[in-house]
Amino acid sequence: MRVVIAEDLALLRDGLIRLLTAYEFEVVEAVDNGPSLLRALTTHKPDVAVVDVRLPPTFTDEGLQAALEARKRVPGLPVLVLSQHVEQLYARELLSDSRGGVGYLLKDRVMDVGQFVEAVRRVAGGGTALDPDVVSQLLARHAREEPLQALTPREREVLGLMAEGRSNAAIAGKLFITEKAISKHTNNIFGKLGLPPSEDDNRRVLAVIAYLNA
Amino acid sequence: MTDADLRTPSLRLPAGSGPWLRSRLRPSYRGLLIAFSSQLLAIPLFVVGVLSIAYMGLGIGIAAVPLVMSGVRAYAELQRRCAREWSGVDIPSPYRPQPEFARDLIGLWRRCRWLLTDPATWRDLLWLLLNAPVGLALGLLPAGLLVYALEGVLVAPWLGHVTWYGYGAIWPIDGLLDSVLVIVQGAILLPLGLAAGPWIIKGHALFTRWLLGPTRKAQLAVRVHRLTETRSDAVDASAAELRRIERDLHDGAQARLAALGMSLGMAEDLLKTDPEAAQQLLFEARKASGQALAELRDLVRGIHPPVLVERGLDGAVRALALSLPVPVDVTIELPGRPQAPVESAAYFAIAEALANVVKHSEAARALVQLHHAKGRLVMLVGDDGIGGADPGGGSGLRGIERRLGAFDGTIAVTSPPGGPTAVTMELPCELSSPKIWPSSETG
Ligand SMILES: Nc1ncnc2c1ncn2[C@@H]1O[C@H](COP(=O)(O)OP(=O)(O)O)[C@@H](O)[C@H]1O
Ligand SMILES: [Mg+2]
Secondary structure, eight states: OEEEEEOSSHHHHHHHHHHHHHTTOEEEEEEOSHHHHHHHHHHHOOSEEEEESSBTTTTBSHHHHHHHHHHHHSTTOOEEEEESSOOHHHHHHHHTTOOOOEEEEEGGGGGSHHHHHHHHHHHHTTOEEEOHHHHHHHHHHHTTSHHHHTSOHHHHHHHHHHHTTOOHHHHHHHHTSOHHHHHHHHHHHHHHHTOOOOSOHHHHHHHHHHHHHO | OOHHHHHOSOOOOOOSOSOHHHHHHHHHHHHHHHHHHIIIIIHHHHHHHHHHHHTGGGSHHHHHHHHHHHHHHHHHHHHHHHHHHHHOOOOOOOOOOOOOOOSSHHHHHHHHHHHHTOHHHHHHHHHHHHHHHHHHHHHHHHHHHHHHHHIIIIIGGGGTTOTTOOBTTBSSOOHHHHHHHHHHHHHHHHHHHHHHHHHHHHHHHHHHHHHHSOOHHHHHHHHHHHHHHHHHHHHHHHHHHHHHHHHHHHHTHHHHHHHHHHHHHHHHHHHHHOHHHHHHHHHHHHHHHHHHHHHHHHHHHHHSOHHHHHHHHHHHHHHHHHTSSSOEEEEEEOSSBOOHHHHHHHHHHHHHHHHHIIIIIOOSOEEEEEEEETTEEEEEEEEOSOOOOOGGGSSHHHHHHHHHHTTTOEEEEEOOTTOOEEEEEEEEOOOBOOOOOOTTTOO
16 A cells, blocks of 8 residues: 655654554655645555644644645545644544545554554545544533433443444454444444434444534 | 722723713713812812821821821722713822731831822822812813803893893893894804813813823833732743643653653563563553653643644634533634734633633533734633632632733633623734745645
């Protein structure tokens, strides 16, 4: 799988290159600033990009802006954005075109290599990877409302994992229950939230996120 | 600033509405109030004031001066308020700040000295004296003009037979033509008198400001006092902040990194002999580094939120609002960015006010409004919760006051029991022209 990396700290950039290469990604280019990133994304059109939010020359949210702009020019271009801190605002902006193929994670998550690589693959496949911190804030926002109150604790847990972008199989693995039990939970959740049921993992995740972001 | 200042942002009397005639006549009765009080209150206060000072030597003066002077100041304060409410002439209090005084004889003596060394006290007294004629004359003028005008229209024309009587330029009134001219004079004077009323009252307000307002020197003294206060607050606050950061780093991230290094070292040793134990240690090391990162992240957020760097006040406030469990309506109209220190103070003030909404208000909705007007950044944080916010009840609102005070900013809280709560904060500042993001279009 072809990947573009944008990270200005050499130490982290090399780490990411090493890590992704070890998991059989082909790093087509690694850049260290916003303008080069936009150029790399639009010329290589990689299978996935791993992008640091804050990049030179402005050291503001240059990386995020370049990623958003690239997705405008190459619709659906899969981008996984990494940051030292996560903001609902940025998550919203990334998800706003509701095309999927978007990830937004704390840099800390890279340490859990297995999960991280899984997230990169998921985003490359048009899926979603939202940081647990973002999801828990989203859930807290709706915690006092009717539909979410009606969920059982287990269902709320499943909802959270779904909002992170995980497939039924992944959720089942994480909670140590069968996939069948999970799909029963998801059906219940969709019923209680009044969302149309869907078999497609990606579409279901986007529906849940859209619901929570409303 | 006192608690009362914090809670009552503006003590405004209802503005001039009501029937046309009543609002026309308002200057007249205001003038009468000025005139009467200048005789019935000001003169006695002046006499008693001078006597109490004269009798300082005899002892009773020491007891009387503070008492009388507080009466004088209350009356002067009332006049300042009238000038503001009636004529829009703002007269700040000129008095030196009051120190703490002991409740014994020495305290009383110090209080007298504090009063008598303040030039504002003497200016108050001088004002009482001069206001006796000036207040009387200016005060009676609006009503007097009207009465005289009405006399010209209604009474004088019929007094043609009284030889010692006249009106205006006609003296005495002789014949029909004179009577008509008298009526014309009265009729011209009437609207002039009505129109002049507010200006006469304003003239008195300006006279009042001349003596009851702070002199340039006193203004500077007050300013120096305030700057000294806010500077020492700011210095204290930043020292406390540094201590907190040091402690957090020392007990948090630093300790965790040390532990992490230890785990890694031991894992290295055990790698050959006991791979299983080594793996456990590596797992712990990873956990420790995750915790260190989380702690550093919180610390950084508390020092200077990254989103503020990345998006400025506008984006940072929106991001903050989105992260709260209460829905927040955000309206921001800022044509540019304030300087970084101001931006940061504004952000933390809003963050504290919003944290209060979440912690205390039980509100279903909140709102944040930001705009820039007349060289001030105006911030409003409101909620529809239970109200009863009290700056004396905690440290947060006081903290905002100190933070904003360092920039000459202010905070006012209105929060009646039962709500709603509104926290209005203002920061004097200039906005820089908006930045153009160079990122997207190069490529
Ligand atoms: N938005 C609000 N709604 C209701 N009560 C409030 C609100 N904000 C503050 N209060 C009350 O005022 C007190 C003082 O607030 P604050 O100075 O921020 O202190 P703290 O938050 O540290 O308790 C709080 O303890 C709370 O009782
Ligand atoms: Mg508080």
